Amino acid sequence: MNFSTNELFSIKDKVICITGGAGVLGAELVKAFVQVGAKVAIMDRNIDVAQTLCNSLDKKNESVIALKTDVLDKNSILESVNKVIEKFGYIDVLINGAGGNSPKATTSPIQPFFDLPKDSLQFVFDLNIMGTIIPSQIIGKHFAERGKGIILNVSSMNAFTPLTKIAAYSAAKAGVSNFTQWLAVHMAKEYSSKIRVNAIAPGFFLTKQNEFLLIDEKTKNLTPRGETIINHIPAGKFGKSEQLVGTVIWLLSPAAEYVTGIIVPVDGGFSAFSGV
Numbered sequence: 001m002n003f004s005t006n007e008l009f010s011i012k013d014k015v016i017c018i019t020g021g022a023g024v025l026g027a028e029l030v031k032a033f034v035q036v037g038a039k040v041a042i043m044d045r046n047i048d049v050a051q052t053l054c055n056s057l058d059k060k061n062e063s064v065i066a067l068k069t070d071v072l073d074k075n076s077i078l079e080s081v082n083k084v085i086e087k088f089g090y091i092d093v094l095i096n097g098a099g100g101n102s103p104k105a106t107t108s109p110i111q112p113f114f115d116l117p118k119d120s121l122q123f124v125f126d127l128n129i130m131g132t133i134i135p136s137q138i139i140g141k142h143f144a145e146r147g148k149g150i151i152l153n154v155s156s157m158n159a160f161t162p163l164t165k166i167a168a169y170s171a172a173k174a175g176v177s178n179f180t181q182w183l184a185v186h187m188a189k190e191y192s193s194k195i196r197v198n199a200i201a202p203g204f205f206l207t208k209q210n211e212f213l214l215i216d217e218k219t220k221n222l223t224p225r226g227e228t229i230i231n232h233i234p235a236g237k238f239g240k241s242e243q244l245v246g247t248v249i250w251l252l253s254p255a256a257e258y259v260t261g262i263i264v265p266v267d268g269g270f271s272a273f274s275g276v
């Protein structure tokens with residue numbers, strides 16, 4: 001066989017729907033996808049940020065579009081999916097990137113676990129787990145009809161070993177990893193082995209959702225939790241969002257044709273380190 005890295009890792013002309021595509025990690029992926037010639041639909045609840053990103057990459061909106069989408073609302077997803085199909089003809093990839101934690105579902109000296117409001121816990125649980133399952137149902141059906149497609153979920157370090165303070169987020173991300181394996185088997189066995197489902201588990205990337213836990217608002221120094229985390233990352237630093245790009249492109253490319261049902265840590269070694 002003759003191999004060419006250009007072909008092995010090419011995602012050129014692939015039509016990619018990315019939920020949470022206006023977020024810190026999502027936007028980095030969107031930019032990379034456009035640069036390597038993919039067609040992208042940014043599906044995000046925050047349409048203003050999504051549209052600004054879209055316009056900054058492609059003024060004519062030929063290869064990238066922004067669609068106001070709520071991943072917890074079936075009709076909203078269906079509406080966006082119909083627009084993507086109208087524009088690009090079909091969908092090759094779904095990235096379930098919408099997710100996150102909330103300070104209201106995080107324990108602290110003034111907010112013990114016993115008093116965390118049900119609504120806050122439910123919000124985090126729904127956003128991460130239902131927000132992954134519902135788009136997978138809708139776009140997964142399109143993949144079943146086409147006999148091919150790729151779903152990429154976004155799990156977390158919490159899924160391997162829960163982190164302190166964030167019970168709902170940890171449980172939900174463990175659910176995302178479990179669902180990734182379940183769906184990979186289901187789609188391959190019931191529909192087509194050309195439908196692959198994987199997840200990435202990013203380590204610690206400084207973003208809005210975790211900044212309040214890692215950086216002291218007043219001093220801008222690391223919090224004690226931030227220090228503990230850095231000491232537990234063999235690479236010795238937080239990740240930069242662009243460091244997710246290579247792993248994601250690999251999982252979406254022909255190079256990963258025989259890879260399904262796995263959760264890939266991108267974490268500077270955090271999940272491998274026992275602490276000793």
Ligand SMILES: NC(=O)c1ccc[n+]([C@@H]2O[C@H](COP(=O)([O-])OP(=O)(O)OC[C@H]3O[C@@H](n4cnc5c(N)ncnc54)[C@H](O)[C@@H]3O)[C@@H](O)[C@H]2O)c1
Pocket residue numbers: 019020021022023024025026043044045046069070071072096097098099100101127131154155156157201202203204205206207208209210
């Ligand atoms: N930042 C990290 O270190 C880290 C680590 C592990 C996993 N993750 C996961 O990566 C993903 C992206 O995280 P991020 O750090 O870029 O967060 P972010 O808050 O910057 O981005 C999340 C995006 O999701 C969108 N969103 C929220 N609710 C939505 C809804 N109901 N429907 C549609 N869109 C919605 C937001 O508008 C936002 O644009 C999340 O799933 C997060 O849990 C992040």
